[in-house]
Amino acid sequence: MSIIAHLSDTHFGTEIPFVVEALRKALQRLQPDVVIVSGDVTQRARKHEFQSARQFLDTLSAPAVLVIPGNHDIPLFNVFARTAWPYRNYCEAFGKSHQIWAGSDMVILALDSTTPLRHTRGRLDISQLSALASQIPASDTEPLRIACAHQPLHTAWPEDLHEILIGAGDAAQAFARHRIDIVLSGHVHVPLVTTTHAAFPAVPRHFILCGAGTAVSHRTRPAAPNSFNVITSSGNTDPASVSIAIWRLDAAVAEFIAEPESSFFRSANGWHQQSLE
DSSP, rough: OOEEEEEOOBBTTSOOHHHHHHHHHHHHHOOOOOOOSSOOOOOOOOOHHHHHHHHHHHOOOOOEEEEEOOGSSSSSSSSHHHHHOOOOHHHHHHSSSSSSOOOOOEEEOOOOOOOTTTTTOOOHHHHHHHHTTTTTTOOOOOOOEEOOOOOOOOOSSGGGGGGSTTHHHHHHHHHTTTTTOOEEEEESOOOOOEEEETTTTOSSOOOEEEOOOOBBSOOOBBTTOOOOEEEEOOOSSSOEEEEEEEEETTTTTTTTOOOOOOEEEEEEEEEEEETTT
């Protein structure tokens, strides 16, 4: 069994100190095997904001921490920096903008869907996905394949659909072809836990969509408090199963509280949500 803490849109520079501490305490209790941050680590891509994010993540002492950039992690107002070295501060803090990580029962493909040429929208570089997928180690078992991109394939609220990945349909097909089991995202500050059955009924192999809210920033939206997701995998079992819980901030007690889990299982044509499909 493995536990993944999925954070997003921390927007350091706009963080709320007591929420940062509440998140730290929650993660210390959970002891996740992997912490992954799906972009918008900072508010304005400033060096001190990246340093604050790096310091926070270092205090977690997690066995593995993976970070990808979001559109806010590229300078916005400094046009020269946005053009000449858009990822300099990000790379100084976290290294490559895309990478692969392999554990005992899972593989994570951390993808960069950002570009300095656009302010908010993103596009999946399918060649980047294919290159990382080609590096997945050979295994006698079928490890969980997780991909992470900042902008989502789908959103919980219809009014956010204009923020999905450009070419989301093609991206969904590519994820399915590479047998991705879960796609993690952020960007819209509203959690989403579902499968592709409704949004992308034509994909050849269905997978799980897991979007995270904003973890510690004051940039929350109505009815969507600070939150993060916890993904628990069954390990190398047949059939594979996964449970996902949204942990939302209860500001009255300054704690993140877990909501009931959503459970999923893998079959020949991909993933299904128990009791719903």
